Every structure is written in structure tokens, then in C-alpha cells.
Amino acid sequence: MIVCCGEALIDMIPSLDRSGEQTFKPHAGGAVFNTAIALGRLGVRSDFLSGISTDLFGKILLGELHKSNVATDLVQLSDRPTTLAFVELTDGHATYVFYDENTAGRMLDPNDLPTIPQAAKAMYFGGISLINEPAADFYLALAMRESRRRVIVADPNIRANFISNEKRYRARLDNLIACVDILKVSDEDLDWIVPGPLTQIEKAKALRERGPEVVVLTRGSAGACAFFGDDKMVEVAVKKVKVADTVGAGDTFNAGFLADLANNHLLDRSRIKTIEAGDLTRALEHGAKVAAITVSRPGANPPWAHEIE
Template sequence: MILICGEALVDLVPGEAREGELAPLYPRLGGGPYNVAIALGRLSTPVGMFTRLSGDRFGVRLLERLHEAGVDTTEVQVGPEPTTLAVVELDERGAARYGFHTEGTATPLVEEPGELSPEVEALCFGTLAMVLEPGASVHERVLFRESERGRFTALDPNIRADLIGDPAAYRRRFHDWLPAVDLLKLSVEDAAWLAGSEPATESPELFEALRNWLGRGPAAVVLTRGSDGIAVLTGDGGMVEVEAAEVPVVDTIGAGDTIQAALLCWLRRSGALSDGAVRTLSEEDWRAALSFAAAAAGVTVSRQGAEPPYASEL
């Protein structure tokens, strides 16, 4: 089983606006780690989630949807705090920007789990859960502890810069995580922010930063490039690239999360859910893995909100 560690929240997504009025906001269940868990469940991959939910109506529905997707909720905590909210803005290309309401909500108040089930083969971390305290420190300790015990770990920082009060401190913390990370996946925008190399372009300086991070511990670094596809930098210094799926884009909510889930799904099905196995994947293997992830993301961006595909759709 792959255990997804991080937040579950509600995205408030804009609908069609009448002239002279603000667009109505519609609630959609989401959060980066939550989307990864739902996507893995829909891809028929054994998956569980470690998070804290509210007992309010949003939290109840978030929990129900996990069950509907076949996600194990043994490590889900429920508290009296309200659900974390994200207000979504979409640009003319369907790309999403987020404004978060986190103070006093359930996400940051997650408590440390006990011993994990022996069924847990791998853990995946990222997004707000690695930023908002005191929960960020809880997730960090779990990352270090389970990596030390030999479990496969994946990280998608999924940077939300508006919530990071001290960027330099976060970047230092990110560097500290890398020796405990087996698979690092991030977007071009996230990589540029972490490297301090704005604007977000694929410059030589950016790839120098990626190779530096690769040398600190991960077996591979996967870079998502929006409509330009996906690339992976491998431990032997190589790079494999695939194109994005050619589909009409409704919005990009959940696209990167779908890619992360599809990669983990492919690795598990291929018996490659370990640091050593990832380091021995061939160029052909990586092309197959990235193509599977691109196809899955293509389904997600072709419909509104974070609605990842089922295995039958691929």
C-alpha cells in the first residue's frame, strides 16, 4: 500500500459570471495529496491516506469520497476544526491560482501517527502539509523516520508561495529533506522558485539546480512542464522526455497530482517501488512510465476540477 501524507481541503472553483457580477464559487473536493490518493484509488492501486479532516459537512464528504475511491482511511484523523479552504482563480489558459484559508483549520493540526501497518510499502508527501505548522514538523518527522526504516518515499513540494513566510528557511528545509527522498517530482514553476531563478524557464541554471538536488539523494527527479510534457533526470545523468497528451484543456486543477499518482502506480505495478529499482530503470522504462502519467493527466485536464481517471479510462 502507498500511504499519501498531506492535506485534504475544499477548492472553491469559479463558475460562469453574469455581467457586472462576481462569478459564483462551487465547492470541489481537493488538496494535492488528497487528489493523489483519489487518483491512485481510481487506478486500482492499494492506497491509504494520513491526514486530519474536519467533522463538518465538507470533512464528512471528503471522507466519503476517499471510501468511494477505495482509499484506506485507517490513518485519517477527525477533529472539530473547520475544513481548510482554497479559493481558485483560473486564467485564460485554464491554469489555476489559489488563495488559502488555513488559520484554525484541520490541516495544520494533524497529530503524529503511531507505527504504520506493515502493508505500507511507500509514502508520498507534499504541498501545504510540508508548510503549515505544527503539522509540517509532524510530516517531516514521519518522512525521516520511514525513510530511515527503508520505505520508499516520494515528494512533490507543490509550492504555494503565498503561504511561505520565510522562503530562505523553506529552501533550506527542502534541501534537508532530499537525502530522505527517493522520487522527487516538481513543476518547472516549483523548481524555479526553489532554485531562486525566476522567471520559471528551463534555463541552464535551473537544470544545474535539478542535478544538484538529484545528487543529494533522490533516485530520479521528474519535471512537469505543462503543455510541453514531462521529463525525468535519472541518476546516471540521463534525461528522458515525453510530450503532453493532446486534449482540449478545461482546467489544470489536479494535473500534477494525477501525474504523481500515475508514476507511483506504474512503479508499483512494475515492481520498481524502491530506490534501487528506480535507479536501474532503462530509458524505455521511463518513457513508458512518463507516457502513462501524461495520458492520465490528459484525462484530468479535459474535465472540470480534480477528476482523475479510472484505470478503465486508460
Template sequence: MIVSGGEALVDLVPAESTVDLLAPRLGGGPYNVALTAARLGVPTAFLSRVSTDRFGDALVERLRASNVDTSLLQRGPEPTTLAVVALDEQSSARYSFYTEGTADRLVADPGPLPESTTALSLGTLGMVLEPGASAYEAVLRRESERGVLTALDPNIRADMITDPAAYRARFTSWLPYVRLLKLSVDDAEWLAEGAGVLEAAKGWLDAGVEAVVLTKGGDGLSVVTADGEVASAPTVPVDVVDTIGAGDTVQGALLAWLVQQDTRRPSALDPADWQQALGYAARAAAITVSRSGAEPPTADELAQFL
């Protein structure tokens, strides 16, 4: 089973009928990862604290409709986090977050995850906003030490990081416990703080990460391992509606592929394996960006898309 931990929120996106209105879309990076993996047919659970407000109820209902296990969910009366989304001329998304006193940042450490857990994915605001960030960090360290495939997508939201130097130091402290690091080139450049992306990736690999997967927007995906860049996959051409949830879909699809292959160590993959994994994730993301909001594909949709 894959466990995805982090925030669940509501994206307020420009309505299709008029730019003067905003339409709610259920999302959040880790939430979208859970939806993706479950829709692709892999047992998946979501770890978070979700509001008991109307938005929270809708978030939980959508998880269950996608066959996500909600037994690790915590509920509380605090409001749901909101993200106001603006789209640029390339349909790329920019976010403004409203997180003060919201439910997801108050998640508590659940203790050891179920024995059936084979993979754990964390990232985005869940690893930034306290006190929840410390709870997720404890889960990361504990599950890594018992052999779970641990994956991190930092999904940097720079406006939410009040002390960049402290965050970068904390990020470095996570790396010995992370087997798969997935991030965009923009995030890699922010974390590298002026160093080249490949040079930074080598440092992250030296710290303990087994594979660094880089998403490059229209230039596709690539992976860097201790042996160097071993594989890449192009972006699949589609009519892009928006890019909301694209990176989350890549993360969920990669983990689904790895679990389906019964692989807990990314270092065990050869270039041909990585080519398949990246291509699988690229096709899943192509379907997501062809839709409004984060709407990952099902296994049947992906099979038909092939």
C-alpha cells in the same frame, strides 16, 4: 500500499454557469494523489486530519468511494481548509488559501506506517504549515530509513511561505530521505532561486534523490537522473477545462506505475522504463485537465483513453 499524506481541502472554483459564482470541489494536492493511485487500482491510504464538518464528511466519503483506505485518517472539530481558485486565459489555476486553525494542519505523527506500505508521498501545504509539517517530516525520515519508496511534490504555494530562505533550507534537509522528487518547472525555478533548473536538479540528485521528474505544462514531462535526462513524454492533446489536479494526477499515476512494477528504487529504471512511466502519467493527467476540478481517471477510463 501507497500512503499519501498532507492536506484535504475544498477548492472554490468558478462555476461553469457564471463567473460570479464559486462552486465547491473536493481536493488538496496529497488528497488528489491518493484518489489517483486508488482509482488506478493500487491499494492506497490517506494520512491526514480531516474536519468533522460537512466538508470533511464529504472529503471522507469521496475517499471511500474511490477505494482509498481511511484507517490512517484523524478527525477533529476544526474547520476544513478552503482554497479560492482563479483561472487565467489558459485555464491555469491560481489559489488563495484560508488555513487559520484548520483541521489538516493539526495532524499528529501516527508512528510507523503499516508494514504493507511500499510507497509514501508527501507535499504541498502539508510540508509548510505547522505543527503538521513537523509530523510529516518525521514520517518521511522514519519511512525512508526502513526502505519505503519516498516521493515528494513540493507544489510550491509561495504566498503561504513566510520565510522562503528557511523553507528552501528545510527542503534541502529532506532530500537525503527522498527517492523521487516530482515538481513543475516553475517550482524548480523558485527553489533554485536563480540557478538553472538542470543545474539545480543535479544538486538535488547529489543530495540523495534518485530521480527528478519535471512537469512542463504544455511541453510534457521529463526525468533527470544521476546519468542526465534520460526520458520525456509529450503532453496528450485534449480540450482543457482547467489544470486543477494535473500535477497531483502525475504524482499519483507515477507512484501507481512504480508500485505495479514492484519498483522501490527509481534508480533501477532504464530509459525505456521511464518512457512508459511518464507516458502513463501524461495520459492520466490529460483526462484530469479535460474535467472541471481535480477528477482523476479510473483504470478503466485510462485503458479506454489509450
């Protein structure tokens, strides 16, 4: 089982009404939520750990998790409001404005960490849940506590415009990176985490030196690569598709990548340390295949297992 730990929110997606005026339509979303949904649809046993509201939007979020076969035993319910993210699409590329003050997802107590089921072989962290306190400290404490027992995976999915205290966020991210086994970053994330004139390959290798056994780098249409072992690297191309938008692309890539590792019994701390090039290549290809389907249709709508060729 993979436990996905992080935000669930409502994406307010722009659309046009019958008169041609722009409106916003609510869609269940959030980076970690999207990955959990995708894992469930791919047939991987997954559980979701987050703070979710009992309000109208929270009920939508829980309903979508259940429809995609994601367990919600670890969800912490609250009467606080649901986080909202208003999405702006420019040439299919999504940017976000978040409304997250005093929400159910944000107000998790780092002094009240849940017990994780023994069946959980891996835990996945990421998204805006790593930015704002106290939830950010909750997730960091949880990752650090569980890092000796399970495979820890993280995708920071940097939203620079949402970070109010960069110094504290960078310190928290450094602590998280030091305890993860698999770190996934986009090219934009990489340049933010490791600023300066180094090449992307040099920056990715620098991240590996901070602790992760595997660093996965996604580069949009340029494909994806992974750095592992004794200065080794593998890379794969992505299938060319007509892009509707990029909402949820990275999140579903992560799900496809992790699903392949899980299905091949590689989500084990000892096996990650000795993972081979062929295993990573296959997992990257599966992640790219899943993401290609997602970007070909509007919104974060991950494919089901039967849709994967």
C-alpha cells in the same frame, strides 16, 4: 500499498449562476488528496494520512476517498475546521487563496507520529501541508523516520504566496529533498527551489545531487522528463488535448507515474536505485496520459482505470 500523506481541503471553484454572477462551488481537493483519489481510481491500493475535520466539509472529503477506494485507516479526525482554498482561474490556469488557520489538517503533532502498516511500500508527501507548522514538521519527521524502510516520494507543489516564513520553509524542504527517493517538480517549482540563471536541466541535476535517486520535471505542454542514474535523462511528449482547466493536473500525473511503477513492482528502494530508462519512460507516459484526461474536464476529476486507453 502507497500511503499518501498531506492535505485534504475544499476547493471553492468559481462558476456563474443563472444570472451570470460569479459564485463559488465547493469541491473536495488538495494536492495529496487528489493524488490519493487518482491512485484509488487507477486500482492501486492506497491509504490516506491526514488530519480531517468532523465538520460538513470533512464528511465530504471522507466520502470522496471511500468512493474512490482509498483507505482512511490513518486519518486523524478532529473537530477543528476544514482548510478552504478559493480558486481563481485565468485562461484555465489555477491560482489559490488559502484559509488554513487552526484547521484539522494543519494541527497535527510531530510528537505523535502514527505507525505505518508493513504493507506500505511507498509514501508520498507534498503540497501545502509542507508549508505551515505544526503539520509541516509532522510530515517531515514522518518522512525522515520512514526513509530507511520505504520509497519516499515528494512533490512540493510550491505555493509561494502561501509561504509566510520562506527561510524556515526552504530549510524544511532541503531536509525533505535529502531523504526522498523520487522528487517531482514542475518547471515553476524548479525555478523557485533553485533560483538563478542555470538551465532547467542544470537545476534538475543540482536537485539530484541533494539526495533523490530520480528527479521528475513536468513542463506543461512541453512534456515531462526524468533525471536518474549516472547523469541520465529521459523525456516524453504530452498528448494535445483541449484544456478545460489545470486543477489537479500535476497531482494526477503523479498518480499515473506512481501507478505504473507500482504495477511493475518498481516501488522498492533497491530497484529505484537501478531503475532503467525504459521503465521511467513508460511511467512518464502513463502519468502524462492520466493528466491529459484530467485537464480535459473541469476541476480535479481523475480518470478511472477503464478510461485509460
